[in-house]
Amino acid sequence: MDTPLDIATSGPVQVWTINSPDVGNAxxxxxxxxxxxxxxDAANADLEVRAIVLTGAGKIFSAGGNVKEMADRTGMFGVDERAQRRAYVDGIQRIPRAFSRLEVPIIAAVNGASVGAGCDLAMMCDIRIASERASFAESFVQVGLIPGDGGTWFLPRAVGYARAAEMTFTGDRVDAATALEWGMVSLVVPHDELLAAARELADRITKNPSEALRMAKRLLQESRTSPLESVLGMAASMQPLAHLSPEHSSRISRWRTS
Structure with a gap:
């Protein structure tokens, strides 16, 4: 039986594939x-994992919510309005909370349409690489909904407030070339080269020590919302740990002789 998230490990890199193409990788x-x-949780616990690539099976990255369940009022969309808030808190909002505690750098390899919550999922990643076939749409308003999964937090941080507002208020699609122009993605590549490009970037990341990568990511995340003094304080606390690590000692010795 297929699992909704396939995980393939190759050395220090994991590839996570959303594997529900029959429901648009909902x-x-x-x-x-x-x-x-x-x-x-497994990636956090395994210090051998140093980078993750997230992609979708089939032709799309993710259509976000299960449209059939929305229309039929089933699944999390089948509860009455009194329970709907709790359904979001106990359901899809667990995903951005999981991202917030993910210690490992994660790259979205966006292979096709990235719509609604699927668009937000891509924005939760640290880095995004897009196939030339990729597109992005913060499409909630077009079906009379709002981003219920943290999209209004993640999207402005990826593209700035004005671009995020344009996407949120219109629901219009943004193609890969425009996403690159807006800084939403770092790179656009031919479709057949997407995973190779994502893996090449992951390999460049994984050349670096695991603990240093994880601490650097935590500092970047804290810098999104914390004042400078708080981030400086965290850095001052983390840096002695890095200085005392065997990885630092061996690598700084090599730098001195190179």
């Missing part, structure tokens, strides 16, 4: 949420 189901949380 990410709102309970099974996907549980699988994603388990993947995050």
């Amino acid at each position: 990410i709102t189901g309970t099974e996907f949420v549980k699988a994603f949380e388990a993947a995050v």
Whole structure:
């Protein structure tokens, strides 16, 4: 039986593939949420994992919510309005919370349409690389909804407030070339080269020590919302640990002789 999130490990790199193409790689189901949380916790616990690539099976990255369940009022969309808030808190909102505790750098390899919560999922990643076939849409308003999964937090941090507002208020699609121009993605590549490009970037990341990568990521995340003094304080606390690590000692010795 297929799992909603396939995980393939090759050395220090993991490739996570959303594997529900029959429902548009929907990410709102309970099974996907549980699988994603388990993947995050496992990666955090395994210091051999130094980078993750996230992509989608088939022709799209993710259509976000399960449209059929929305229309039929089933699944998390089948509860009455009094329970709907709790359904979001206990459901899809567990994904951004999991991302917030993920210690490992994660690259979105966006292989096709990235819509609604699928667009937000890509924005949760540290880095995004897009296939030339990729597109992005913060499409909630077009079906009378709002970003219920943290999109209004992640999207402005990826593209700035004005671009995020344009995407959120119109729901219009942004193609790969425009996404590159806006800084939403770092690179656009031919479709058949997407995973290779993502893996090449992951390999460049994984050449560096695991603990230093994880601490650097935490500082970057804290810098999104914390004042300078708080970030400086965290850095001052983390740096002695880095100085005392065997990886620092061996690598700084090589630098001195290179």
